[in-house]
Amino acid sequence: MIHQLSIFLENTSGTLITVLQQLKKANVQLISMTIADTAEYGILRIICAEPLRACDVLKEAGVAVALSDVFALELDNRPGAGADVVEAFSAAGISLSYIYTFHMRGKGIMIFRTDNAELAAQVITDNKFLTIEEEELEKWV
Template sequence: MTINQISIFLENKFGRLNEILSFLSKENIRVITATVADTSDYGILRLITSNQIKALQLLKENGVSANLNTVLAISVDSSIGKFAETIQCFTKAGISIEYMYCFSINQKAILVLRTNNIDAAHEVIRRYGMNNLSEAELNNL
């Protein structure tokens, strides 16, 4: 199963990240995880929050360039070699990882990734019995 991720176009401008995050905190939306990828001119902020639909609407109301896209969240044990092992499964199946970020909670590492082939990725998850998290599960960690 996939989860919704919000992507936000972010200019490299002092205070902008803070401004965007405070739109969310004011409305009691919890940020579960976030990452910023950047070039010299702009960046993309990727966010998973406790209420993606409401968060997206809020951001748009505040004139933020944002959209919703789907990514996979996989929970693995936070032990040596587990991360490598998981990625290897995708590589063996010929699937490219477009981008990935991870965070760790209660001895678990959560990988959030976007691949070039979502159906093939689901097949890999099923074959290796990976712990693929839903939005609700992610929210209750």
């Protein structure tokens, strides 16, 4: 599993840039980010290099930030790769809280979180899905 920064942002102008500027100032490199938004606020989710340090930097700046443990899976570069993965979890009765993907070095990477991490890890092993750990991601940066 890898660390994701989860950040509470009000849905008003200027809140996103303030957070990103803090990370820039601390020389943190982003790998992926996505926002789950509502009319009034959003949860900004960031995968980055050195997430623990990045989290400390943001906390210091007074940001509502938390570290979430999320799975990172490498997806085959073929149609249906995503469906196969989600199907395996679905078959095991695991629901995913959220999911997003990005490409890095020609590989598709799927990030997801589930409340049942133990069972998810079992499904990953059983299906021989390829997980990516933090050290690997950071090597690529």
